Amino acid sequence: MKYLGRMVAFAVVVVFLSVPAESIAGLSLGDAVKAGQEKAAQQVAPEVIEQTLMELFAWGDTGWGDELAVGFGLTVALSITTLPIGIVLGFCVAGLSLSGKKSLRVIGLTYSTVFRGLPELLTLFLVYNGVNQLLNSIAKSFDVNAAFVEVSPFAAGVTALGLVFGAYSGEVLRGAIQALDKGQIEAGFASGMNRWTVFRRIMLPHIWRLALPGLGNLWVNLVKDTALVSVIALEDLLRMTNLAVATTKLPFTFYCVACLAYWIVCFASERVIARMEMRVSRGFRRA
Amino acid sequence: MDVTETFIRFWPKLLDGAMMTIWLVFASTLIGAVIALPAAIAKTSGNFLLSTPVQVYISFFRGTPMLAQLFLVYYGAGQFREELMDANLWWFFKEPINCAILTFALNTGAYQTESLRGGLMGVAAGEVEAARAIGMSWLTMYRRIILPHAYRIAFPALGNEVILMIKASSIASTVTIFDIMNYTSEDYTQNFDFFVYLLAGMAYLVMTTAFVNLWRMLERKLNPQWASMAIQGE
Numbered sequence: 001m002k003y004l005g006r007m008v009a010f011a012v013v014v015v016f017l018s019v020p021a022e023s024i025a026g027l028s029l030g031d032a033v034k035a036g037q038e039k040a041a042q043q044v045a046p047e048v049i050e051q052t053l054m055e056l057f058a059w060g061d062t063g064w065g066d067e068l069a070v071g072f073g074l075t076v077a078l079s080i081t082t083l084p085i086g087i088v089l090g091f092c093v094a095g096l097s098l099s100g101k102k103s104l105r106v107i108g109l110t111y112s113t114v115f116r117g118l119p120e121l122l123t124l125f126l127v128y129n130g131v132n133q134l135l136n137s138i139a140k141s142f143d144v145n146a147a148f149v150e151v152s153p154f155a156a157g158v159t160a161l162g163l164v165f166g167a168y169s170g171e172v173l174r175g176a177i178q179a180l181d182k183g184q185i186e187a188g189f190a191s192g193m194n195r196w197t198v199f200r201r202i203m204l205p206h207i208w209r210l211a212l213p214g215l216g217n218l219w220v221n222l223v224k225d226t227a228l229v230s231v232i233a234l235e236d237l238l239r240m241t242n243l244a245v246a247t248t249k250l251p252f253t254f255y256c257v258a259c260l261a262y263w264i265v266c267f268a269s270e271r272v273i274a275r276m277e278m279r280v281s282r283g284f285r286r287a
Numbered sequence: 288m289d290v291t292e293t294f295i296r297f298w299p300k301l302l303d304g305a306m307m308t309i310w311l312v313f314a315s316t317l318i319g320a321v322i323a324l325p326a327a328i329a330k331t332s333g334n335f336l337l338s339t340p341v342q343v344y345i346s347f348f349r350g351t352p353m354l355a356q357l358f359l360v361y362y363g364a365g366q367f368r369e370e371l372m373d374a375n376l377w378w379f380f381k382e383p384i385n386c387a388i389l390t391f392a393l394n395t396g397a398y399q400t401e402s403l404r405g406g407l408m409g410v411a412a413g414e415v416e417a418a419r420a421i422g423m424s425w426l427t428m429y430r431r432i433i434l435p436h437a438y439r440i441a442f443p444a445l446g447n448e449v450i451l452m453i454k455a456s457s458i459a460s461t462v463t464i465f466d467i468m469n470y471t472s473e474d475y476t477q478n479f480d481f482f483v484y485l486l487a488g489m490a491y492l493v494m495t496t497a498f499v500n501l502w503r504m505l506e507r508k509l510n511p512q513w514a515s516m517a518i519q520g521e
Contacts, residue, residue, distance in 0.1 A: 113492075114488075114492070117454075117491060117492045117495050117496075118454070118488050118491055118492070119453075119454040119455070119456075119457035119468065119491055120454065120457075121457045121458060121460070121468060122457060122468060122471070122484065122487060122488055122491065125471075125472065125475075125484060126484050126488065129475060129481065129484065130481060130484070133479070133481055220349075220350070224350075224351065224352040224353070225352070226352075227352030227354045227355055228352075228354060228458075230354070231461060238352070238354060238355055238358070241355075241358075242358075245362060249366075250366055251358070251359075251362035251363045251365055251366050252359065252362075252363035252364075252365075252366040252367065253366070255355060255358050255359035255362065255363050256359065256363070258355050259347070259351040259355050259356065259359055262350065262351045262352055262355060263346070263347060263350040263351050266349075266350035266351070267346065267350055270350075
């Protein structure tokens, strides 16, 4: 693939851009939790014997509304952070599997086969424990008495989900790139555009149009897969719900609410994506 | 730690876990298929009262994480323990394996409905008209004309649903079911031997690859006309 170098550069830029997003998300969530704890310390808990639904999901230290909202925020932050990384990885994989060199094609194909074939849960454990073990063995090699280093679950979650998203979106993007009109690309070069301009102004709009339905499905899958990070103790919506259930002993009520929240996000996403599809294909709309 | 040593220690567990994973996938996809057939027919029926509940069912199970669905069924049942005991249903919900199979079946049923709907809509309109014209009853028409075609059209898509189920079944490990994933996590926390994750990954890849080949073979068996087409093509 001719544009591989530029794609890699683009990947690096996006990764750098998404690093502040992660730290900002972590910071604001941490603040919210801290504020909640302070509020809990200041206020005297009213004596509640039988909690109504309104009280259960109230904001503040009596209800679980704010905790669930914080978890929901982390779920959304995790999805939004993973998306650009996954798409850039997908472009790299698509570039590899369309490469003229057989060795590069084999790498791209192997990557997408492995990460589409492994269960997401296993990928998550592989990344989380694998990176932890690697970091600790490196730390031990420098200093035998090194303290136990631990990778942040957020970073592990983003990496694992990004790897999976990259494998799937690689296939979607490869299909889109293969469906491009070769004549338009040639016309771009003929009119004196350089490779980056051809990619940005001719290929990308078409890729976007052709890949959007596939990427939309992957986005919904990504939002759902973020629930898996609750098993590595990342305090997302499902984990917060688990905590609420452990305290209130009302599992059905709380898991229903969690499911409803995911459902709303997925439903809204589908609607937005349908609108976007209408918009990007407005030049191609059938009579 | 030696790799061979790990393999010798771990493979009986891996085999045991694989049996559980296969059983989970087999039971849930089969029940899912039983759900999907009437649901897909209801959704394509054009009757608002029939298609709306199916639409909601599909939307819910495809729009929420399966992990949350499993927790909703398994832990959620505990909230209605008294009622379920009165209804003599508690024996079912107290076993995690039953809850897992129920959740997985409902989940894959929703996905299979969508695949099968695609198949039903892919049946040529002329064939349906011909069946009606010669006076076939609704049941005969579905049994002899529509369903044989619809299942053949939907066959690859249904295979993809089974592959998704093989991977998704790893979620059962979160409710103490000893499938491949749970044995792997348990072994890792005991020995901190990263190699078991790679073994588990290979086990899943072998299972999915074997299934893909089996499904392709079945597809050729279901479409014997392809063989003669291939010869003509040559």
